[in-house]
Amino acid sequence: MNYAFSFVYIVENLPVLFDGFMVTVRVSVISIAIASLIGIAGAAVRLLKVPVLSQVVGAYVHFIRSTPLLPQIFFIFYGLASVGLPISSFWAGVFALSLWGGAYNVENVRGGFLSISKGLHEAADSLAFGPLHYLWLVAVPLGVRVSLPSMLNTSVSVLKNSAYLQAIGLAELTFVAMDKVSLEFRTLEMFAAIGVMYLVLVLALSIAVRRLENVLQKPFRP
Amino acid sequence: MPNSPATAEGPVISVRGVVKKYGNMRALDGVDADVSRGEVVVVIGPSGSGKSTFIRCLNGLERVDGGRVTIDGMPISTRRDWQVARRRIGMVFQDYSLFPHMTVMSNICLAPVRARVGTRAETEERAMEMLERVGLAHKANDFPAALSGGQQQRVAIVRALAMKPEAILFDEPTSALDPETIGEVLAVMKELAREGMTMVVVTHEMGFAREVADRVVFMDKGRIVEIGPPEVIFTSPREDRTKAFLEMIF
Numbered sequence: 341m342n343y344a345f346s347f348v349y350i351v352e353n354l355p356v357l358f359d360g361f362m363v364t365v366r367v368s369v370i371s372i373a374i375a376s377l378i379g380i381a382g383a384a385v386r387l388l389k390v391p392v393l394s395q396v397v398g399a400y401v402h403f404i405r406s407t408p409l410l411p412q413i414f415f416i417f418y419g420l421a422s423v424g425l426p427i428s429s430f431w432a433g434v435f436a437l438s439l440w441g442g443a444y445n446v447e448n449v450r451g452g453f454l455s456i457s458k459g460l461h462e463a464a465d466s467l468a469f470g471p472l473h474y475l476w477l478v479a480v481p482l483g484v485r486v487s488l489p490s491m492l493n494t495s496v497s498v499l500k501n502s503a504y505l506q507a508i509g510l511a512e513l514t515f516v517a518m519d520k521v522s523l524e525f526r527t528l529e530m531f532a533a534i535g536v537m538y539l540v541l542v543l544a545l546s547i548a549v550r551r552l553e554n555v556l557q558k559p560f561r562p
Numbered sequence: 563m564p565n566s567p568a569t570a571e572g573p574v575i576s577v578r579g580v581v582k583k584y585g586n587m588r589a590l591d592g593v594d595a596d597v598s599r600g601e602v603v604v605v606i607g608p609s610g611s612g613k614s615t616f617i618r619c620l621n622g623l624e625r626v627d628g629g630r631v632t633i634d635g636m637p638i639s640t641r642r643d644w645q646v647a648r649r650r651i652g653m654v655f656q657d658y659s660l661f662p663h664m665t666v667m668s669n670i671c672l673a674p675v676r677a678r679v680g681t682r683a684e685t686e687e688r689a690m691e692m693l694e695r696v697g698l699a700h701k702a703n704d705f706p707a708a709l710s711g712g713q714q715q716r717v718a719i720v721r722a723l724a725m726k727p728e729a730i731l732f733d734e735p736t737s738a739l740d741p742e743t744i745g746e747v748l749a750v751m752k753e754l755a756r757e758g759m760t761m762v763v764v765t766h767e768m769g770f771a772r773e774v775a776d777r778v779v780f781m782d783k784g785r786i787v788e789i790g791p792p793e794v795i796f797t798s799p800r801e802d803r804t805k806a807f808l809e810m811i812f
Binding site: 457459460462463465466467468469470473477478481482485556558559560561 | 621622623645646648649651652653655657659660661662663664665672673676677705706707721722725
């Protein structure tokens with residue numbers, strides 16, 4: 341065994357890795373944003389017990405959480421193409437990751453809504469707020485604040501699970517690394533390099549959410 | 563119309579035969595009562611007597627299982643009815659229930675501006691005047707977490723007043739407060755009463771009841787046992803149960 345780890349090899353390949361890195365960033369940022377909106381909207385539908393829609397959201401959450409992500413990705417990519425709606429692997433990826441993260445976020449935000457005291461709901465009622473006013477003015481600002489840590493968890497998973505999108509040919513970070521490995525067999529170098537890159541991305545995401553938490557926490561400090 | 567001449571003379575709030583059940587337990591078991599304009603009604607009774615349930619039925623936080631509630635001569639039953647009626651009946655809670663993510667000013671102005679009780683500018687000006695009167699003008703831009711319990715409860719009273727209600731319900735407004743801050747809240751309530759605000763107050767503050775109430779309602783086991791002016795209820799109650807309760811607390 342005389343495998344010599346080559347930093348030079350990594351540096352030489354940084355430009356191509358950077359292309360994959362940027363695809364991962366784009367697909368993840370868009371998916372995390374949509375998944376967050378799905379989470380808030382879905383939890384709102386469940387909170388307000390909107391007839392029919394509430395059951396639909398319940399079924400959606402159950403379905404997504406009970407099946408593996410990879411088949412979901414294939415189902416969307418090949419399924420849409422087979423019914424005459426061909427979609428690029430990038431947007432199929434955004435679609436799949438948003439639906440996947442959205443399902444978890446529905447439960448995350450619902451938990452946040454449940455943490456709001458009954459007294460605040462009654463105070464809103466006694467001030468003649470309609471259900472939508474309560475939702476927008478009280479439940480969302482207070483509930484989302486509480487669910488931020490679990491939403492961050494889900495968002496980190498969305499980011500890391502973007503690696504599955506190599507299966508539908510999206511040239512994201514893991515795809516690029518695998519591609520190079522299959523040609524030049526520099527396995528350790530490539531996976532070490534993308535490992536560090538994912539680490540940096542998750543760190544950046546965590547810092548951003550921590551900042552948001554601090555902003556939302558401001559009123560609660562005496 | 564809230565102030566139409568046809569209804570202005572009748573009771574603001576009227577309940578007849580109101581029943582509220584929790585499972586098999588009857589929290590309210592046929593309650594009749596009227597609250598006239600400008601009247602201060604204080605509700606007393608042992609815990610579990612149904613007094614909180616009673617006051618919560620007066621603005622629809624509890625939906626009655628029998629009997630009817632009339633506000634300004636209009637029977638109120640549906641959710642939508644209550645949403646409209648609540649603009650005229652304010653409520654102050656034991657735990658203040660200020661919105662923790664909003665400043666004092668936003669807490670007060672949010673609902674009246676939404677319900678178009680006044681423009682934002684008018685509402686903020688009135689809010690400032692009222693805060694001044696309760697001694698909290700300097701806290702207008704603070705968040706509730708920065709206020710003491712007594713201060714929060716005074717803000718909650720101002721928040722209810724900002725809707726220009728015809729009556730305000732107080733559900734044990736001083737029960738969660740430190741003894742030294744109870745007085746500042748009671749003082750605000752006394753002033754409101756002097757100005758002629760219609761008030762229904764559930765409280766354990768017998769001094770307040772004696773001094774401010776026009777009528778005292780004594781409740782026990784989901785029923786109104788006795789209603790009368792405070793000097794009668796506190797000195798020569800008719801019913802044995804009222805006597806027993808008063809002997810226990812004095």
